[in-house]
Amino acid sequence: MSTAVIEPVARLIEAFSRLPGIGPKTAQRLTYHLLRAPDAEARALARALVSVRDEVVFCERCFNISDAPLCPICRDPGREDGRLCVVEEPLDVLAIERTGEFRGRYHVLHGAISPIDGIGPDRLRIRELLARADEAAAEGRPVEEVILATNPTLEGEATAMYLGERLDGKVRSVTLIRSFQGRRAL
């Protein structure tokens, strides 16, 4: 970097550049914006970053992001226990919640099976998903429907296939969806 760039500025450009989808030009633009923005704006961003790391945990039941041991959806007594929607990432929960078409529970895998990246089923929250299904069955209220909403990628499809096989016999039905309008049975 040119000698014209002073150290704290270079560090912020560098930190922004590490974010996904932020190239060096955007990182520069954001940095210079924050240099001139109202002090409250820059500090609010810094505080929000720290509190996201300090206050956010993963739900111990569904592994969605949470501010407590159980997330707001797992805590909500109004949701249907018999339906379980399986997604790759917390962002997927958000997208589905926004449609307002699903009133069941979630399970967040935190990724998809990808042998080429060394990600096997044991690296995802699959064991915990199977345990949830077993537990519900043992308590005499087996899961009615598991909805597999993994991404329409090779990895997402492979994960759905794998889960379909492992869940067979543990739950009443397994459905693969691309959108909440067009579900199809596996």
Add this chain to the structure above:
Amino acid sequence: MSTAVIEPVARLIEAFSRLPGIGPKTAQRLTYHLLRAPDAEARALARALVSVRDEVVFCERCFNISDAPLCPICRDPGREDGRLCVVEEPLDVLAIERTGEFRGRYHVLHGAISPIDGIGPDRLRIRELLARADEAAAEGRPVEEVILATNPTLEGEATAMYLGERLDGKVRSVTLIRSFQGRRAL
């Protein structure tokens, strides 16, 4: 925002969304990335933000960003005092420095004249630019060339025209450039 979004996450999405060129989708993506990124990455970004605000000031001579009363370029005894390049923003200094074609000094206006936005000459660092020219002349070493490198926008052109008139007689020559390859006299 959906009840599925917990408070610290919503705050970070909101803070990212305020940045220029960052839409709500990108803000969400960045937030979820930082939730799962190594702790050091998120904290480095937060620290860099705070130190940019705490440690960065504007150079009292050229108004470029600086970590001291005078910026590294104004402090550099190897630069040509007789050439002064006028730019709108600190980022422009960076871009010109990267070409390696200019070895003079800078003056950062911090914007361009834009009557529609209520930005008159008095809102920019124009008074200080004229004072620099006067001072150099009074000291018997008048500025040889002022290079106007404002942006090729209506506002940038209007600012260059205004500066050309105001600098006339105070400096030896005023040049308007679009790039350091193609300067033309005003």
